[in-house]
Amino acid sequence: MSAPRVSAKRLAEALGQLPPTAEQAAVIEAPPGPMLVVAGAGAGKTETMAARVVWLVANGLVEPEQVLGLTFTRKAAQQLTARIRARLAKLAGSALLRDLDPSGGLRARILGSEPEVSTYHAYAGRLLTEHGLLLPIEPSATLLSETELWQVAHRVVSSWDGELDTDRNPTSVTEAVLALSGQLAEHLVEPDLLRDAHLELEQLVHTLPPGPGQRGAPSKTLLGYLETQHARLQLLPLVERLSETLRREGALDFGSQMSLAARVARDHREVGAGERERFRAVLLDEYQDTGHAQRVLLAALFGGGADPGLAVTAVGDPMQSIYGW
Incomplete structure (x- = not known):
């Protein structure tokens, strides 16, 4: 990598921003490659990510459209997008950029393009739209809301005519089926693997x-584990029926969307090659809350040392983990 032409501090001054702290400057000016940033609440993570994008663009390391930002909520995605746009707009009109790029070519590119910032699930949906036929999944599959998914699952449970050794009511069974279906999708586990997992x-x-100190019979705790597994096995046919129903009706739920995107990225290397060619800087926000399927997806696309020149920045704080995967 050639030496940067402008520092994070000089860039902040030119854009009328507060100068970064030493820790923030180290993140902003980090060379391309993988980087994990652990920062707590109020540390300025979003500002620092936006500043890193502008620094990479100002130094000619990436083009604006080569930046991908992923976060969990649409609100967070909108906030990150707004900050990046505002900073890039200031950069485009700054005297600093005229000094760095007298020809005006970079200014034109900044004004004519912008980064892609979205939620993790929206990004997974885009991948399925473009590459779902590799699985195969129809690109036109409808994404169901939680309420719509519950209604489909309840219909499956209510119309079930097979054996089911349980005294729970349909509503309770529906909730259990959805929970198990979501767990299987999250961990990329096929139902057939669960059938023999307990043996x-x-x-x-x-x-x-x-x-030591244990009586001859297995403890109540151990027997409880086996009982839980047997209860899951009872639900497997319903989980499979739900999956068949969704496939037949051309529908997906959020868990399936992410797991299918992870599978297409993991099993088809050309998908990752295309994404790495398209994006040269990747920002992963709230990384502490990513689940197994999301990490498989991101590792298949942007990890594994396949492209040392790729600037991948994961930002998060284990103390703020919401989901506790």
Whole structure:
């Protein structure tokens, strides 16, 4: 990488921004490559991410349209987009840019393009629209809201004519089916794998000798684990019926959308190659709350050392984890 032409401090002064702290400047000026930023609440993470984008663009390391920003909520995506746009607009009209780029070519590119900033789920949806036929998934599949998904699942449960050893009512069973379906999707586990997953544990529970101070029979806790697994097995046919119904009706839920996007990225390397060619700087906001399927997706697209020149910045704080994956 050639030496940067402008520092984060000089860029902030030119744009009328407060100068970055030493820690913020280190993040903003980091060379391309993978970087994890751990910062707590109020540390200025969004401002620093926006400043990094502008610094990369000002120094000619990336073009504006080569920047991808991902976060969890539409509100956060809108806030990050607004800050990046505002800073790039200031850069385009600054005397600093005229000094850096007398020809005006960079100014024209800044004004004529902009980064892609969206939620993780919206990005997964875009990947499925473009590459879903590789699975195959129809690009026109409808994304269901939580209420719509619950209605489909309740219809599946209410019309079930197979065996089901439970005394729970349809509403309770529906909630359990949706929970199990979501867990399978999140961890990229096919239902067939779950059918045999408990066999080794069950054998160990009933055959291993008791530990110190333990009576001969397996503990209530261990038997509870097996009972939970058996209850899941009871629900598997309903989970599969739900999946078949959604596929037949051309619908997806949020969990399936993310897991399918992860599968298409993991199993088709050309998808990642295309995304890395398209984006040269990737910002991953609130990374502490990404789940297994999201991490598989992001690693397949932008990780694994496939492209050392790719500027990937993951920002988060374990102490602010909402979901606790």
